[in-house]
Amino acid sequence: MVSSMGYLDGKSYAAKIAGCARCDRKAFEVASYIERELQVMIGEPSQDGRWIHDEEKFIDGAYRIRCLGCGDEAYASDDCPRCKHTVGLTEALAAPARVAIPKMCPKCKTTSLTVTATVPARVRTGEGQQTAPTQTARFGEPGFHVVSIACEGCDWTSKPPGCALCGH
Numbered sequence: 001m002v003s004s005m006g007y008l009d010g011k012s013y014a015a016k017i018a019g020c021a022r023c024d025r026k027a028f029e030v031a032s033y034i035e036r037e038l039q040v041m042i043g044e045p046s047q048d049g050r051w052i053h054d055e056e057k058f059i060d061g062a063y064r065i066r067c068l069g070c071g072d073e074a075y076a077s078d079d080c081p082r083c084k085h086t087v088g089l090t091e092a093l094a095a096p097a098r099v100a101i102p103k104m105c106p107k108c109k110t111t112s113l114t115v116t117a118t119v120p121a122r123v124r125t126g127e128g129q130q131t132a133p134t135q136t137a138r139f140g141e142p143g144f145h146v147v148s149i150a151c152e153g154c155d156w157t158s159k160p161p162g163c164a165l166c167g168h
Contacts, residue, residue: 006060006081013059016074017126025069027126033061033081033092033165034133035147036119042111043103045139051132052116058133061118063089068124080166082118088166092145093120093137098160098167099146108154115139116147118164 008016019026034057038049053061061082065075080088097117104111120143121133137143145165149158162168 006062007077007079007084008059008062008075010056010059013062016065020067020069020072020074022072023067023070025067025126027068027124028074029066029068030058030062030123030125031064031066031136032058032121032123032133033063033118033145034058034121035116036135037114037116038139040101040113040115040139043101045115046112058123068126080163080168082165083163083168085163085166085168088163088168091167092165093143095145095167096140096142097144097146098164099149099158101146101149105151105154105156107156108151110151110153112153114150114152116150118145118147119143 017028034051034053036049037052039046062075063077063081064073066073078087078089079085080092101115105113120136122136123133124131146160147164
């Protein structure tokens with residue numbers, strides 16, 4: 001997994017959502033790439049999965065912050081939020097996962113695997129509340145990117161080469 005490399009940190013993120021520069025509202029929609037874990041069986045999801053990110057990873061993956069009052073963008077970047085590749089976000093949102101999910105573990109042949117993915121999501125925040133993330137790409141759709149595949153039975157793992165989001 002690529003280490004934290006986004007443009008925002010906790011302090012700069014807090015400043016962006018402190019209040020809209022145009023209308024002074026304190027409610028925003030934040031678009032971010034965040035991590036989700038799900039179980040797959042025979043190469044297909046067997047459940048919806050669960051979010052496994054922390055606040056640092058949420059901020060690190062942020063690529064757009066928009067005021068819910070006037071629509072003004074408090075922050076926007078088209079660069080990959082993980083590796084900063086120029087216009088990598090456009091590539092990441094449009095591309096399918098760069099790793100195929102096997103129907104079974106290539107080592108022990110079990111059909112149940114754990115997939116960790118980085119997924120585009122939106123969160124509404126501000127005015128005293130933060131909502132849970134809403135996933136904007138699902139398993140198999142463009143924008144949903146596999147970070148790792150693991151077999152708990154034999155400890156086999158697989159990761160994509162380069163950046164899991166944009167491929168660079």
